[in-house]
Amino acid sequence: MKILIADDSRVMRQIVTRTLRQAGFGGHDLVEAADGRQAFDKVVEERPDLVLSDWNMPEMTGIEALRALRAGGHDVPFGFVTSEGTDEMRQMAESAGALFLITKPFTADTFSDVLGPMLG
Numbered sequence: 001m002k003i004l005i006a007d008d009s010r011v012m013r014q015i016v017t018r019t020l021r022q023a024g025f026g027g028h029d030l031v032e033a034a035d036g037r038q039a040f041d042k043v044v045e046e047r048p049d050l051v052l053s054d055w056n057m058p059e060m061t062g063i064e065a066l067r068a069l070r071a072g073g074h075d076v077p078f079g080f081v082t083s084e085g086t087d088e089m090r091q092m093a094e095s096a097g098a099l100f101l102i103t104k105p106f107t108a109d110t111f112s113d114v115l116g117p118m119l120g
Helices: 010-022 036-046 062-071 087-096 108-119
Strands: 002-006 029-033 050-053 078-082 100-103
Touching: 002 010, 002 036, 010 029, 010 108, 029 036, 036 050, 036 062, 050 062, 050 108, 062 078, 062 087, 087 100, 100 108
Parallel strands: 002 029, 002 050, 050 078, 078 100
Antiparallel strands: none
């Protein structure tokens, strides 16, 4: 399974990668994007099985990337890993087609609980 990790912080992409491994999902093929535009392009080019995206990124935000993907007919499972988790953001994410919103700081247990049903 291929997982796209989209975050404008290289350190945060590394933290997400490490947490995926700690949660038992280390055997997956991980691809990275440094902003929302790259995330959109990599979904189109590489067809990942899951996207873990930050919300606030340059070029295109995570929610903009999700909306553009859905408008283009791409139904890749998509979720947010972000520092903010207001009710308004959760509602926007859900209405745009996101499956989940994980707030930072997160743990391997959080990843296991949320991603386990999708990643097996």
